[in-house]
Amino acid sequence: MNKVPMTVKGEKLLREELDRLLKRRPEISKAIAEARELGDLKENAEYHSAREEQGICEAQIRDIEYKLSVAQVIDVTKQPKSDKIIFGSTVTLIDVNDDSSVTYCIVGDDESDIKQNLISVNSPIARGLIGKLEGDEVSINTPGGLKEFEIDKVDYI
Structure with a gap:
């Protein structure tokens, strides 16, 4: 496998979500039991709603448990000191064309969220940055076309 x-941080967030879902299990079971007491299950909207909620919750629990089982948690603060960009690095880039600045943190696929500037290690930008050094200029082929950046700052937080 x-x-x-x-x-x-990604592992911590997944474990917190798993704990939240596991605590909901008894609440959902109670809702199913209460809905069952209302009578005819074929036309009982509360029962069907509670069963649907239970199915969604159980699927989410299985999904998170699987993600945690295959996760290789990497703590960049415990990695040997390096000047190269690695998984978990926070990188500030300057667009060579318009001098705009953007900061990305390179994370796992399940943690990526472009709105929070968390990019997947498998994204074109991250793949173009891995192994590079602060001060390097890089050309990265993105879905929006060729982008040229100067690596302004690299942090290992």
Whole structure:
């Protein structure tokens, strides 16, 4: 089974979500029991709604448990000191064309969220940055076309 890289923060968030879902199990079971007492199950909307909620919750629990089972948690603060961009690095880039600045953190696939500037290690930008050094200029082929960046700052938080 292939391991999937994940940051310490990503693992913590998944475990918190798993705990929240596990605590909902008894509440959902109670709702099903209460709905059952209302009578005819064929036309009982509360019962069907509670069963549907139970199915969704159980699917989410299985999904999170699987993700945690294949996760290779990488703590960049415990990695040997390096000047190269690695998984978990936070990188500030300057667009060579318009001098705009953007900061990305390179994370696992399940943690990525472009709205929070968390990019997947498998994204074109991250693949173009891995192994590069602060001060390097890189050309990255993105879905929006060729982008040229200067690596302004690299942090390992």
